[in-house]
Amino acid sequence: MFYRTEIKDHIRVPPEDFDAELEEAVVKNIKKKYDGYIDKDIGIVIDVPGVKEVGEGIIIPGDGASYYNTTFELMVFKPELQEVVVGKIKDIAEFGAFIGLGPIEGMIHVSQTMDDFVSFAKDKVLAGKDSRRTLKVGDNCRARIIAVSYKDINNPKLGLTMRQPKLGKLEWLKEDGEKKPAAKKK
Secondary structure (H helix, E strand, O other): EEEEEEEEEEEEEHHHHHHOOHHHHHHHHHHHHHOOOEEOOOOOEEEEEEEEEEEEEOOOOOOOOOEEEEEEEEEOOOOOOOOEEEEEEEEEOOEEEEOOOOOEEEEHHHHHOOOOOOEEOOOOEEOOEEEEEEEEEEEEEEEEEEEOOOOOOOOEEEEOOOOOOOOEHHHHHHHHHHOOOOOOOO
C-alpha cells in the first residue's frame, strides 16, 4: 500500500549547496539520502513530496557541512500481507511469474497462478491444461500478497497468489464476470 509518512531527521547540507535557497538545498539532500531507501518499518521510498519544517543549522567541527533538524514527508510503498495488488507480468520462468508492482517486483509460484495443471512453454508462457488459459509477459493481473521478506534489506521479496476468487489475469476476470450463473432447479 502507498503511504505518506512524516519523518524527522538531521539532514546534511554540504558547502557546495550553501549558495542555494535553504529549503531547496535541504530537499535536494533529503532526496539524495532517501532515494531508493528501503526499510522494513517505513517501506520503499518513492518520493519526497514536501518539507514541513527546517530547524536551525549546526556545523560539526571538521566536517564543514551544516546539519538541519528537518521534518519532512515521504511517499512510500509498504507491501502488506493479504493486500490485493494489480501489476504487469515482467518475466516468466519454469517455476513462476514475476509481476511488477511499481517500485518492486513480486513472484507468483507456478502453483499459485491458476486452479489448473500448469505447464511452461519455451516461449515464456504458462498454460492451464483444462482451462486453456495462458499467462505471458505483458499481461495485467490482480494478485494477493501472501509473503513479505526483508531478509536482504536491499532486495525485499514478495510472494503472491492468484488462486482465489476475483484474482488472476484481468481478462480472465472479465470472462468470469460475463458468464451467467446456472439457473437453480427447484
